Amino acid sequence: MPTSPELATLTALAQALGRPADLAESLHAALATVSEALGLETGWVWLLDEETEEPRLAAARALPAALREHPAAMHGDCYCLSTFRDGDLRGAANVNVVWCSRLAKLVNDTTHLRCHASVPLAAGDRRLGMLNVASADWRVLSEDELSLLTTAGALVSLAVERSRLESARAWALAAEERNRLARDIHDTIAQSLAALTMQLEAADARAETQGERRLGEAVSRALALARSTLDEARRSVLELRAAPLEGRSxxxxxxxxxxxxxxxxxxxxxxxxxxxxxxxxxxxxxxxxxxxxxxxxxxxxxxxxxxxxxxxxxxxxxxxxxxxxxxxxxxxxxxxxxxxxxxxxxxxxxxxxxxxxxxxxxxxxxxxxxxxxxxxxxxxxxx
Ligand SMILES: Nc1ncnc2c1ncn2[C@@H]1O[C@H](COP(=O)(O)OP(=O)(O)OP(=O)(O)O)[C@@H](O)[C@H]1O
Ligand SMILES: [Mg+2]
Missing domain, CATH: 3.30.565.10 (Histidine kinase-like ATPase, C-terminal domain)
Known part of the structure; x- marks a missing residue:
């Protein structure tokens, strides 16, 4: 069956993103596939932090030296990010250098990055980030190329979402195990140590009333040891319980x-x-x-x-x-x-x-x- 270049690109992209790899690795592979298919040498992906929604650079390919050497230039807002935040950037869009405040700063740089296209990454209503591809020549992407980018954005979004769900699940499983251990320590070791402490307290009192000084000293030492071990067991229970509950029910x-x-x-x-x-x-x-x-x-x-x-x-x-x-x-x-x-x-x-x-x-x-x-x-x- 003859394969169109677009289909070949999407297949390569799906393979890059489908591998159970580290998310950063998958994003690099995805950027390479998309940039090569469109003949645009540079690309980068912003992902919004899940808690704070702050953008962070999650992957980049062939960034111009000015951006690579001065990472601060990739921080902070720019036209594309604020348009995206305002919800105006729905599908893939051409953004020329005059509008892109970040690249505009580099116009006089030797790299001459001139324009880039931005694709929003989203899961349902939730914004995940943005994928950008850029080139040194002044070229407006065709409708077909933009729609390829839109589909690429959808695939990258799925990979990001899947990776986040996987980490949430791994975290939940680890937290589950920690809680189980905490319950076990609480219900077995801590209970037995508490009982042991009570027995030793009784023996200590008896040694004292019977004037058994040496026996009393030994029991007192055993009692101090049992109490401090009980404290340690209780501390472990608290520390093992999952954040953010910090040991509280x-x-x-x-x-x-x-x-x-x-x-x-x-x-x-x-x-x-x-x-x-x-x-x-x-x-x-x-x-x-x-x-x-x-x-x-x-x-x-x-x-x-x-x-x-x-x-x-x-x-x-x-x-x-x-x-x-x-x-x-x-x-x-x-x-x-x-x-x-x-x-x-x-x-x-x-x-x-x-x-x-x-x-x-x-x-x-x-x-x-x-x-x-x-x-x-x-x-x-x-x-
Ligand atoms: N208990 C409430 N009483 C009155 N209005 C509410 C209540 N809960 C939510 N709202 C309304 O629903 C809107 C959406 O709530 P939501 O929590 O999604 O956003 P927010 O609180 O405005 O911002 P943030 O994204 O920081 O939580 C609020 O802006 C507010 O107008
Ligand atoms: Mg709220």
Missing amino acids: LPRALEELAAEARETAAHPPLIQVRAGGFSEDGGDLPAAVEVGLYRIAQQGLANALRHAEASRVDMLILREPGQVRLGIEDDGIGFDPAAPPPDRFGLIGMRERARLLGGTLAVESTSGGGTVIQVVVPLGIAP
């Missing part, structure tokens, strides 16, 4: 989130946290569920404090058979959940976290009628 961490808000907000509403259905130490949820729900609650509470003008906020965390339920409710001004502002990501992130845990997030809000956010996450399903 989810109900406890939510309680502290509320306490912090009460202290730091300018005019804090009445904030209440209720928990139900948890074991005494509250630490028996899968780590990924704990962390995901904590992050959702953190954003939900921040939204209520920032936007709702509420007089009270209630958080409820309930462990039920087969699922956990998190509710965040305020009696504030409400909003229209069907028409969210286009460039905001708090609610989108909350929804995605719920979905990644196999759960759902529902928002009910009416103007003047407050806001209720309900998250339900199933248990017993591997995250």
